[in-house]
Amino acid sequence: MQQLIRGRVLDFHADPQDTADNHRFWEDGAILVDDGRIVAVGDHAELTRDGLEEIDHRSHLILAGFIDPHIHFPQLQVIASWGAQLLDWLNTYTFPAEAEFADPAHATRMAGLFLDQLTAHGTTTAVAFCSSHKASAEALFSAAHDRDMAMVAGKVMMDRNAPAAVLDTPQQGHDDSAALIQAWHGKGRQRYAITPRFAITSSPEQMEAAGALARAHPDCHVQTHLSENVDEIEYTLSLYPKARDYLDIYEGYGLLSDKLLLGHSIHLEPREIARMAETGSHAVFCPTSNLFLGSGLFDADGLRAAGIVSGIATDVGGGTSWSMLQTLAEGYKILQMRGQKLHPLAAFHWATRGNALTLGMEAEIGTLAPGSAADLVVLDARATPAMALRMEKAETLAQELFILQIMGDDRAVAQTYVAGRPQKAG
Template identity: 50%
Template sequence: MSLTVLRGEILSFMDDPDKSGEQGYVHFHDGILVVEGDKIKAVGPAEDLLSSVSADTVVLEYQNKLIMPGFIDTHIHYPQVDVLASYGEQLLEWLNNYTFPTERQFSDPQHARETADFFLDELIKAGTTTALVFGTVHPQSVEAFFEASELRNTRMICGKVMMDRHAPDFLCDTAEASYQDSKALIEQWHGRGRQLYAVTPRFAITSSDEQLQKAGQLLKEYPGVFMQTHLSENTDEVDFVQKLFPGACDYLDVYDQNGLLSGRSVFAHGIHLCEREHARLRETESSISFCPTSNLFLGSGLLDLAQLEKEQVTYSMGTDVGGGTSFSMLQTLNEAYKVAQMRQYKLSPLKAFYLATLGGARALKLDHLIGSLQPEREADFIVLDYAATPLIKRRLSKCKNLEERLFALMILGDDRSVAETWVAGQCLYQRSQND
């Protein structure tokens, strides 16, 4: 296999740094990352590893940069690229006025593939190497996405939206059709190379009881697949769900009654949760995807991170493009910090970068494959530039330690801070000097 050796400052997480302190991460001021084929072979201090590198091996040197695992986005909609920055609505109106008309176009496989190509290139440019992705109701939208991802060899998770009511007729399927379409996509794509499948009821409002039961049936029949949906994003949404499902204790219970809670279940948002819902998320090892740019843009609310920590609910980071306003995980962490500030909670820079890497991998139960730089892990990593812009270069030159540099990066950085993105041992993106 081909051998690639990179030398520079390296950061990787081993655990939640808020719980494990310095034992939660490894940081080498002068480190070596050895990649063999599509896997990491070794990582450590340069003084320890350089002697094991043969004299004829080219060592890629990175000055004033930081090598770390690729970002993991646990909630994003690839068909919504073209509704980014749409003005003036909150969630339910935004769906009706912008999202649904746009998703109609994905009945066309050519449109779906062009959008998937653009979407994946933007993700990679922003340093995101794995994402949990919504398609549309059209199975061809998911086929197009997986075909584009397979070409890049990215580890992606995607699913066909299941939606049989409270949406335009041109976007509604039926409970049985959604089951059959999802089943066919699972058998074709789940575990094919690096592609994985997520059963994807859009949210409780747009699925009948029968369709949610079919979603639960899929999870029983294919226990290795994921489940993604939305939960308690907006107060009007929560009220509507209570009216639609009077027999449920609360919003989460709608999903729980249909067998949709598990360690591979990711619920986007979870802003307006009660104590019982927190307890069930914890008990079932289900997780929340925190989407701060979307929550602010759509006026949905401020997620209470302190409460999630207290209740021991797993959470990770999502951009939620196109309700969210940026592909950049750095910009997402920027907004996450501000949301936490509004809730009187301090999100540390180490914890923020943990959530965007190993924390995301743990939420997806993929930390044995991705999310950290360890031997035998898949070689998905990025190179961040400490001098990406004159302002960042100037500010970071004043920083005294790693934590200060990380904080400045997540507040001032964006996709321009990503110098390179490597996927499965191959450099898929290198920022031009003109960018």
């Protein structure tokens, strides 16, 4: 059954950092949806007709739903854990929490709550690290499939330098991942990401297994971490003494490609930047966790100038907010410290179409183009008294977006649609 979703509609078709012709905006716009897909977008007057169901979101903004390309499913109860840098934080908080996901009942309960948090904050697709337990990935894929929600996820492969309760073996990591790919990759809107956690927790034998999976399944994403923390880099290179640099470890096992998502990518060597650009590998900026764990300041402009397409992500639970609005706010501040600027139009492009481009999924998500999934976020720039007061002085769309970016959170998300279905009550 068709429905018309009405509001102030904003859609990006190009990157604002590349061209002034980057978006379309309809002050009284509408999106025609049929069976979870966008049929048309334009002026309300041109799309309305007698007998067509309408949902009226005026005077709110409607955009493509937010995309979060780096988040940890088992860490939803780890967020806001005090006082450590990366390696201590993993051992003190993260690994004990992830051990609980060996229990399918726990993983199933957490999967529903994880998706609830995403949609409450306007996020309609995420790229998620599960725990090392096959059951955790099965629970997340099953919950997302039931909601017709696009999810990219993978069971973490890790066979050393962590407690036994979160370790697999090279063979088990390979076999569990292969079975999950067979069961879930391409089922409905689900996609698999081959997931060696990072080089510290994967032996050379397990990295070989990850490379074998990537060769056997070239349409799967690969996700891992790179150069988040100075101590991490030093430890990693001590484990792989023949590597020229951190990226060379992943390169040696055949993981570099346009399907590779490298979380953080802060402290990069010139050779690493060049190879990432040459192979189409992607950096993923995680501003709130980079600040929270004291990791460093991402060089967005430098990577862009080198030809690297980067995503921007929450990284919950090292990240401190589920909100892509708050993620963009902290990203703005980090780039200020770098002497770089993040225009509000560029910010909202990044969280939607930009992240879709990073994933190679721009034909499915990230825009309001006909044929795309009807994954939408409805934003209220007057959601709080402070925002409403500030909005009294807003004169342009860009100013409104910046208020949402800096002052907004889940309260500014009036509604979220996944495949055309509303996710927030009320």
